[in-house]
Amino acid sequence: MAPRVLVSDKLSTTAVQIFRDRGIEVDYLPDLGKDKEKLLEVIGQYDGLAIRSATKVTEKLINAATKLKVVGRAGIGVDNVDIPAASRKGIIVMNTPFGNSITTAEHAVAMIFALARQIPEANASTHAGKWEKNRFMGIEITGKTLGIIGCGNIGSIVATRGVGLKMHVIAFDPFLSDSRAEELGVEKVELDELFTRADFITLHTPLTDKTRNIIDATAIARMKPGVRIINCARGGLVVEADLIAALKSGKVAGAGIDVFEVEPAEYNELFGMENVVATPHLGASTTEAQENVALHVAEQMSDYLIKGAVSNAINMPSITAEEAPRLKPFVKLAEVLGAFVGQVTEDPIKEVEILFDGSTATMNTRALISAALAGLIRPQVSDVNMVSAPIMVKERGIIVAEVKRDKSGVFDGYIKLTVKTEHRTRSIAGTCFSDGKPRFIQIKGINLDAEVGQHMLYTTNADAPGIIGLLGTVCGENGVNIANFQLGRNRPGGDAIALLYLDAPFPEKVLEQVRSHKSIDSAKRLHFDVGSV
């Protein structure tokens, strides 16, 4: 059945066309994002949800979204999506990080000009027939210092525009490298220095615990008198009450505000202030940007729903459409290795090491790790996938280590999973041959070549006569048909393992009968989802 996508915010209809062209059923209901109750009623029907900032993807909505696999944000900020809740439910959240950057940077630059020359006020006055030529004395921006807080995609575009306008551009961003600063022609400074030197301050960070209230009364006190502040990033970066006080006192000469603490901002004390230029979150609102983000989000969501390719996901490693087919069997391999250990381990897991040998070390190991972790914890948490597994593993305090190494044996490459509990360490290794089927190649240090079956019985035993007979008899007596049998041992008379491939699950109640044999150390029934193996 074709996947179904709901577009619940106002997106360019380019997105709708792309979904349809890619064979996805799409409902375009751009006002639904504002109707929480209706959205809750219908969300259970959809595999994908495409949004902008109006739809609030809350935990409640996520819990009602029983089929949902992907939320696509046509834009940058995902602060309207409960990412931890989505991750726990295995829902990918993706955004379009570049589609509206130029447009938003241009809005910030427009704010600089609007504030420098009081264009909105002068416009209103002139339209009113007042001709107040002497009231609107502006400032030049040439030679002024532009302070950029957050020099990522948008901040760096603003920086280049500032340089082009002959401003002196300084930037504070903990992740801005010296070479990037040099390339952009900006001077890297600490935040306090930026506050004390800038004539214009423009914000371009996400809203995080570190950036919330980054401009408050204390910060404003450090600024030059007559500074102008621009926020086209997120409400919450600036303490509005403190800004209002500074605008009233004249310490801040003007503010260009596109984003507000509460949105939609129908009432705000900033409104009506003479030295405030306000726009209703218009940063991304150009035809070009809206075409870009609609196109990007629809392509990314379609690629995921149809091909399993992941790009620009906030909560999952990327998998390109090109690598997805090559990666797929190894994702399955990693998952079955995890599932094997997850099913035989009873104690709480403390540490996991995932070794990538040879060709597997060159693959997208973040995705493979997520798959291995999903298999590993599925016996404890049934509703887990590659998106939710890392967060669940972290919540359980399990330490995960990745090791990569060059080809070390006969296989082009393999994956080995080692899991430690308080009492013991277990390991299992596997690979995929050219048929794309995962195989176990080492269990408990014993080499073998074993396919993965849906219903299996796994025993560890002493290498002694009678094991095959015992297992055959027990299965026969209980009406369980053995489809295949694999044995392995480290040396004659040493440790051995047996893997039975069964047509039906091995009956739980018969396990004790197997375990009671003197040569059997342990017996476990295993189940693998072989649907896509």
Ligand SMILES: NC(=O)c1ccc[n+]([C@@H]2O[C@H](COP(=O)([O-])OP(=O)(O)OC[C@H]3O[C@@H](n4cnc5c(N)ncnc54)[C@H](O)[C@@H]3O)[C@@H](O)[C@H]2O)c1
């Ligand atoms: N007004 C709008 O319509 C509109 C449109 C697009 C984006 N945005 C917002 O603009 C902001 C920037 O978007 P972007 O695409 O440039 O993001 P980005 O991730 O490319 O850049 C953000 C930068 O902020 C930096 N940063 C993080 N914490 C910081 C801190 N404590 N101090 C200083 N710098 C810090 C990061 O290192 C990064 O370089 C986001 O909040 C986004 O939601 C608003």
Ligand SMILES: O=C(O)[C@H](O)COP(=O)(O)O
């Ligand atoms: O983060 C963004 O991309 C902007 O805030 C744009 O939001 P919008 O799509 O609601 O205009």
